[in-house]
Amino acid sequence: MRYAILGTAQANHDDGTPVAVGGARLRALLTALALRPGRVVPARLLVAEVWDADPPADAVPALQALVARLRRALGHAAVRSAEGGYELAAAREDIDLYRFERLVRAGGAATDPAEAAARYDEALALWRGPALADLPDPGAEAARWEAVRTDARRGRLAAALALGEAQRALPELTALCAQHPMDEPLHVLRIRALRDAGRPAEALAAYDVVRRELADRLGTDPGPELRALHGELLASDPAPEPLPATATATAVTATSTAASAAPAPAAVTAGNLRARLTTFVGREDDIRTIGDDLAGARLVTLLGPGGAGKTRLSQEAAEAQDESAWPDGVWLVELAPIDGPGDPEDVAEATLAALGARETKLRGAAAEELRAFTERAGDDPLDRLAEHCARRRLLLLLDNCEHVIAAAATLAERLLTHCPGVRILATSREPLGVPGESLRPVEPLPDPIAMRLLGDRGAAARAGFLDDQHTAAAHEISRRLDGRHLAIDLGAD
Known part of the structure; x- marks a missing residue:
């Protein structure tokens, strides 16, 4: 005879023919006995497990009557009487719960993932419902077996990953x-x-x-x-996830849309930094320092007042780095056009636009082949941005964060926690407050460099700008402009 208690209690002959075990009390008695096959179970324990907190006044005679009914169902030899209790004439292997335990151990001991998976599958297939389901209060015993079941499912899933x-x-x-x-x-x-x-x-x-x-x-x-x-x-080392060739060939339109849209990852390029139209004067030491900062931190924020030259310095510092560090480019995201205080979605949309990854409407085979990408990324711009950057190595320049500081911080933290290949160089008048942020103050230009900048910009506007007779006036202008890069640029004009 075989017994099953991983679910509603059942009994089957060795040939698989089921035995009718009707009645909740009868199934509870079978469960209590099957938990301890080949062992004498005291009558008081059987009463407690079968009736829980509501035992009959004549508990012993009631138990004897229940045992008689179980013997009629299973055969008299299946339930033995012993001093003080009863015993189910069965071996542990006859009970599905103990076969389950053996198979789980075999799965855990297997060195071959396929063998482990087979053993776990065989074990888990024995479950038909909650363990010891017919006991009025299975309590800690059922919880213990449920924990073993969770271990088995965990082991099976580990084998699946190995396969x-x-x-x-x-x-x-x-x-x-x-x-x-x-x-x-x-x-x-x-x-x-x-x-x-x-x-x-x-x-x-x-x-x-x-x-x-x-x-x-x-x-x-x-x-x-x-x-x-x-x-x-x-x-x-995140590698870019290329689009199918047919999708790339047929993605033709570039209209922003909210329906039937998919973000089209940009091809690997050097980024979007534009050539500067003026020379860069001074701050060579700052460029080296920022390079060291970026080597040790994934978010570096250049702090300084408006006009201190943070934007230009960030671009020069980014271009001074080894190009191999950013195989997917250096990308400037201009946040100044966003109305403050800004929303994380606005900042994310601006970043997607800078990266060339805004939503595009696709026609032909591309729409079907990019559907999976769209479903993964969803409609939220932050989700789409994280998906776009997840397998890329790039440097983002988030410029002018101060008026959208909270939104910029949200975006930065999302990218840093979700995209291991992304580093961010931000410019702001205040810190973003993101964990791991490295702050680099941008100080006013010292007098000699401020004079060099003023002379360079002035000479571009008028020949002989810094001749001998104007030197004193230039020094006074530089002093009054407090060494601010933008003010010197404007003053020279």
Whole structure:
């Protein structure tokens, strides 16, 4: 005889023929006995498990009558009488719960992922519903077996990742993580699956959600395994995700639209920095310092008053870096045209426009082939921007952040946490306040450099601008302009 208690209690003959076990009390008695096959279960314990908090006044006779009914169903030899209790004549292998336990152990011990997957599949197939479902109060015992079941599902999903089945495993992992939000090993598997499925931005976002949940609910940080995985994601070398050739060939129109739209990733270029029309005077030491800052921090903010020359300095510093550091380009995002205080979506749209990744309406085969990209990124500009940048290595120059400081900070934090290959050089009159931000003040030009700049700009406007008789006046102009780059530019004109 075989017994099943992973779900509603059942009994089957060795040939698979089912045995009718009717009545909730009868199934509860079978469950209580099957939990301890080949062992004598005291009558008082059987009464407590079958009737829970509502035992009959004549509990012992009631139990004897129930045992008699079970013997009529299973056969008299199936339930033995012993001093003080009863025993189910069965081996552990006859009970689905213990076969499940053996198979889970075999799956965990297997070195071959395919073998592990097969054992876990066989084990999990034994479940037909909640463990010990017919006991009035299964309590801690059922919870223990549910935990083993979760371990088995975790092991099966780990085997799936080892077999390259990340995409297939993601729906179940997502559901399990929602059911067990504090289960770090499950979250490790889901983040790994997102990474292996080519969705690094979502993997970083998933880590951030777990980190916040742990902090909010438990006041703790992620454990070593999660932190190590996060480090791997940040240190990985993101490669651009190319569009299908047919999609690239047929993406023809460029009208902004909210319906049937898909973001078209720009081809790898050197970025959008324009050639400057005037010479750059001084600040060579600042350029070197900013380069060092960018090597050690993913967000560097140049701080200074209006007209200090932050914009020009950021562009010169960006171009002075080794081009191989930014294979996907250096991109200037001009935020001054956005009305303050700005919305994160406005800043994201401006950034998408600068990157050449605004929504485009596609016709022909391109629309169908880019549908998956659209579904992943969604309609939110921040989501689309993170998706666009997730597998690229680029430098963003966020210029004039001060009037949209909160929105710019939101965008910067989103990109830095979701896009490991992105670094940001911002200019602002105040810090963005994003974790990890490195601040670099832009001081007024010292007198000698201010004079050089004034002479350079003045000479471009009028020959002989700084002749001997005008030197004193030029010094006075420079002093009054307080060494501010923009004011000197304008004053020279």
